Each structure stands twice: as C-alpha cells, then as structure tokens.
Amino acid sequence: MNKDLLKNTIQHLNYQKTSKNLLIGFDGFVDNIVQVVDQRIAQNNFTRIKTIEDFSQKISSATNLSANFELFVTKEKIGGNGPIFANALSKLSHKINYIGSLGKDKIHPIFEDFASSCQQVISIADPGKTDALEFMDGKLMFGKISSISDVNWSSLIKNISLVNLQKMIINSDLIAFTNWTMLPGMNKILMEFTEIISNENVHPYIFIDLADPQKRSLKDIAEILKLVSILQTKSNVILGLNENESLIISKVLNINEVDICKRAVLIQKVLNIYMVIIHPIYGAVVAIGNDSSWVDGPYTANPKLTTGAGDNFNAGFCHGILCGLDPLESLMTGVCTSGFYVRNSNSPSQTELVAFMEKLRF
Secondary structure: OOHHHHHHHHHHHOOOOOOOOOEEOEEEEEEEEEEEEEEEEOOEEEEEEHHHHHHHHHOOOOOOOOOEEEEEEEEEEEEEHHHHHHHHHOOOOOOOEEEEEEOOOOHHHHHHHHHOOEEEEEEOHHHHHEEEEEEEEEEEEEOOOOHHOOOOOHHHHHHHOOOHHHHHHOOEEEEEEOOHOOOOOOOHHHHHHHHHHHHHOOEEEEEEEEHHHHOOOOOHHHHHHHHHHHHOOOOOEEEOOOOHHHHHHHHHHOOOOOOOHHHHHHHHHHOOOOOOEEEEEEEEEEEOEEEOOOOOOOOOOOOOOOOOHHHEEEEEEHHHHHHOOOOOHHHHHHHHHHHHHHOOOOOOHHHHHHHHHHHHHO
C-alpha cells in the first residue's frame, strides 16, 4: 500500500471530523451467513467447502444423480445493501434517515439496534431474506425477495407525506439509492426524487449502487443508466461498482476495455456523471474528470466475513468525500473500511478505522 497516502489520509480524517445528514434506501434483508459442510466429523466439528470452484464441482458431479448439502448458519445479521451501507456510515458518526424494508407493521428484531441509531426510519415493507454462502474466494447470495415488492413510490408516500419527504431531501448532504436490481419500483422512486431535487434547487451527492444487475435485462439496465445520467444534471452522482458489475455496465454501454482504470474512465465519460468507482477485492479505482486513480487494498486471504464488504467500501469512500478528502484519499478510506470489516465482522468507528490504518503504515 502507498504509505504516504495512508499517512495523509489519516491526518485529514483526524482533522476533518464531521457529521452529515444522509438519506439512504431502499432495501432490507435478514442475512444468514452460511458455510457449506464438506466433511462432518462430529456434532460440533466439520470441515467446510473452501472455494466456489470446489462447490461447483460437487454440484456438477451430482448431474443425473442427487446430492445433499449441509448448510451451517454461522451468523444472522442485518442485510441488504442499504442497511449495511447506512449502518457503516452511522458507525462513522453520520446522521441517518433510512427508508426501506425493515418490517411492515413493526421493525424486525434484527434491525432494532440499527433503527435506534438512525434519526428517522420509514419502513414500508417486510425484509427479504438471504442465505449468503461464504467461501474463501467469494460468496453466493440466495435471496428471497417477495416481501420487498412493496418498496415502491406509492407505498413510500403512504408512509410519509410529500412535504416531509421534501424536507428530508432538502436537508440531506448525500442521498443513496441501493439495490436497484432487486427493487422493480426503484425507477419511479428515482424519477420522483429527481423532480424534487430539481424543484428545490439543491445539489446533494447522490450515491448509486445497482447491486449485481446481471439478472435484469440489458434494456432495463440501459433505462436506469439513462435516469442516472439525468440525475447528474441536478446533483453530483457517484456510481459504485464491483468488478463484475463494471463489466455488465460496460456491455450495455458498448465499452470494451480490459484495463479496469481505463474502463472506469470510459463509464464515467459515457454516462457523463461526477464519479465512477470500481472496487475489486484487491484495490479500487475512482474516475473523475476523465481521469482515474488507483489504490491497493489491504487484502486478506482469510476473511472472517465477506458479505457486506462492498457496502463497507462504499460507506468508507462516501465518508471520505463527506469529510472533504480528495478522491484518492477517499479510496483509501474505502478500502480500509472494507479491510477492517472483513477482518472483524463489523463496521469500524472513526477511531477504530484510524487505528487500523495506523497499523497498516508499519
């Protein structure tokens, strides 16, 4: 890692302590973190299938036969891109207003601590459920989303008046739209927010996380990208992508570029938005003003938890931007927030983040 960049980022984080008003939505899941058993040794002892490749080979070998896989739940936690992202920013002392699917009639118990940390929570649907099968080289997410079909504009304005929503938008330094892929009603929400932002003449940061759009049609993806470009005319849009998502977006935009830094620049240029960030597991790149910058991340081959690592990177990056750090320093804040999370199974406070970064310097 770049030690000088680490040092400067630490200094600026310590100097630029801040707490901003954030409006984040719109999903919510109960996550079961799962290991797939390879060999059962005793009641409380087993070896796990370590890689996705190994798991795929076991599945493939069951063709025309059958197979039984034991799933061992290691942890139940808050899930969904929005709650994980928002919770990480709350830990970094920002003030959160959250809209999403945390429980239709009452807040689901798994979200009670998170909800109590927010300034305001507007829950418009029951949470979905996800079994996250974790391996050493990645994860497989099995989502059950029927309950979050109520996440749409009609349900939203039934739970909050338009006047109060406008006030929340006006007072927000950053507004985040997460998990578009699983929320068919997101386009309408995005259009309505764009109109409010335009009419109120405010210019917040807008963070967009499409969240693995490969299950949506190319036409659908092209439509949301058009809406994102329109939103840029009213605000400063940051599009966050993991490596696979960047390849999907490139396909839709007719971009054919192997180099990840050049790919980020081309996506930013074609969409004509403020920033594009791409975060593979080994580092991250930001494209702004038709140029790009890269930082190496504190990669570990033995993560305790990977589900939510990308959301924590996004939170750390946005924290840097909100603190007034430059894009490269914000990248460093992002990769270190994610690095702390995968090693500790929880999001860091500002103090914990800086201490983790200090250790990386030496």
